[in-house]
Amino acid sequence: MPSTLRRPRLPVLSLIGNTPLVPIHFRDENRTLYAKAEFLNPSGSVKDRLALCVIEDAEERGLLRENSVILECTSGNTGISLAMVGAAKGYKVKILMSDTASVERRYLIEQFGGTVQLFKATAGYGTGIAMTRDLAAKDDRYFLPCQFENLLNAQDHEEHTGREIISQMHGIVDAFVAGYGTGGTITGCGRALRAVNPSVKIYAMEPAEAAMLSGEMPCCHSIEGVAGGYVPPLLRMAHIDAPVKVTSTAAIAMTRRLSREYGLLVGTSSGANVVAALRVAQDLGPESRVVTVLCDRAERYYSTKLFSPYN
Template identity: 35%
Template sequence: MAYFSSILELIGNTPLLDVSSLSPNSQVRILAKLEGQNPGGSVKDRIALAMIEDAEKTGRLSSGDTILEPSSGNTGIGLAMISKAKGYTLKIVMPENVSTERRACLESWGAEIIQSPGSEGSNGAVRHAQKLAEERPEYVFLYQYANPANPRAHFEGTGPEIFRDCPEVTHFVAGLGTSGTLIGVGSFLKSKNPQVEIWAIEPPSGEMVDGLRSLDDGYIPPIFVENNGEDLLDRRTIVSPRESIEWVRKLASVGVFAGISSGAVMAGAAKCARAIDQGVIVVVFADGGWKYLSTGAWSDDIDQVVDRAKSMIYF
């Protein structure tokens, strides 16, 4: 009998799926790493585990402690699953306008949700969590945007898995959130082959939820700055909500039920495929479609779905 003794052992080692039938260039293969196969349902299980284990190792975190983190969803969900398995209390600061499924997932794993105003977006959640961390120093503040364990999880896990399964990779395309995936995987792949190009895909936040009163409220994750993200990336491109939804539907048409940011990343991969003569593009699909059913992304009129994206955080 073969079995695993902890849910945590199921994190990582996700499959690479050939989705070249959707490639706009017959000389370019596109392979998608399906991070939705992680037990918490997203790529963020990897960094959640890495940050918690790192805090345990350094003595910052021990049994009975309370963890605090800002998250628009997936990091919170990963932390909630692991906190339950390891016996920690978890508080997540989350904007109020995320999909209902994200909140429901967090509650199912027993996390406490502290809501931040929707109009302030993800930047607002970060600010609120920082303030709370100062007021309550007994909380263990993992802070994914600045925690070196975040990119390290991808440098030691996701990157080597991709190179093991597809050493012929020429382009790596992934979404830019905390920048952990791009920094970790990008640095690893370039260390193996400096010719590999790293493309960042940025889904623009809804214009109602960019969370800014002035440009000085802007936010760049410290891990992006500290790891010279600007030098590592070869290209950074935005994908509109409409393109993201269109591509999420194309993916469903070949049987792949992926989250909305995966649609954005696939749109970016298609752009990349059109721009090059030949190559092998590896993309990261951060999660599956389950948490976005309530957005109507697959079922409703596309104009309505795109309009709703102006005031919702889909990514």
Template identity: 40%
Template sequence: MSSRRRASSAPATPPANVRAQGRVFDSVLDLIGATPLVRLPRLVAAERLSADLALKLEFLNPLGSVKDRVGLAMIEAAERNGQISPGRTTIVEATSGNTGLGLALAAAAKGYALTVVMPEGSAPNRAKMLRLLGAKVDTTPARQGMAGAIGRAESLAARTRGAWMARVFDNAANPDIHAASTAEEIWRDTAGEVGVVVAGVGTGGTLTGIGRALKPRRPSVRIVGVEPAESAVLSGDEPGPHQLQGIGAGFRPSVLDLGQLDEVRAVSEAE
């Protein structure tokens, strides 16, 4: 026999920084949520900040945004309430942002037909992705904004048998999922040491849900919303066209609880 030692067939212990993507999941929907926080020490040093700064990497959701959480949550809430069922229901929604992709992901995985209405001028790649996921895409004149898209979606739903509108701007499942998951992840990963949460305001569901979950436990936490300066409705200005996809709907959504926001910042496209 050779005196050389045989290499062990046992797998090596993975490095501590290997993430969970090596695991096997039963559904792509199981990959939604549980996104990490990443500290930004170089930016903190460069800006001479007195606090830690971290980003929550929602782009690690399957289709790249926080709206994957919302799309799945709205569908599952409607299923629990007996409002929809696969093979019988057509989901209809008006969106210019990532809500459509979140709905399309969940609809494709669960077997629902989906029609998305978007204002013209919305990102063309988003419409292409929606179609690749099996959704139908309809468009409305850009000058009508989201109000026009919502009106068209309501008209389509009214004449489509078995249609159900998700209504992300009005659906309580939107802020509820952020209270139940996004906020809990932030609380856990910061060990409760969270001082300020900042996010763009589209539907308002993210910050509403986070505020509702965190403020009772840490009253000092500040919730700060960001909206486009070109359509700073929450700051008291008139709605207007802008190129910041996914935020600045041009009206105050009913799911947005302004009582949870300590501050709203208007940020220009250039900024």
């Protein structure tokens, strides 16, 4: 058995989680949504939770050694989070990322000391996942978090994010709306919410151009971090009531609206979540309490269509 290695948690990692829940009132639509402000995690996204959980679990189980390298395929946010936690704990991090991901994500990973290897995503996330497994099979220094199938991903959201929402909403939630990359957030939060209220509705936001849950073929879209041409195993465990399709155009328009009308400088997947959540709230009525997620900050999208008027 490998010796257990547990490195101290630096103060920055204590900032992960316990994010505020922000009420957002949309006057024109006459609806108020409740948004979990995950962009306030220290590296700027909800994925900080996953990174800390998986790395500390690996430490406890003796899976990390002095010369270990944390290796993961990601659209960007998980890579940034792993690089941050790795830096805080002293581990090397290598990230495989699609060459279509925004360049800012690469820079942030490298700023934390991680290394980035780009690949052409001919089979969506599946391409990079296969590459990580091949690399790990040839070199036992690599540790794979396996975010798309690691049960800890959903479990951590169930035990923390979901319970935070329940406490902040005083146990009253009619619907939860979130996109899916790994499926961890929607699966874990859905479990926690249903344990308190079995009638709560769970809706999966997905790009209209890549509506796989709706039975359509994946195609190009501009909502980074979700529906990467791959239905992750964790998502198959989620009890989803219905998908909600959102176009890239609608997502970008709402993301800009959140910044300019509400001072919420968030990324495109956050805008897409809000579009979907507003539709659900309009269906459920003005008194409905609908919760969604503001996944990450906008700065990592500067080179994308979100900022196209300024590029």
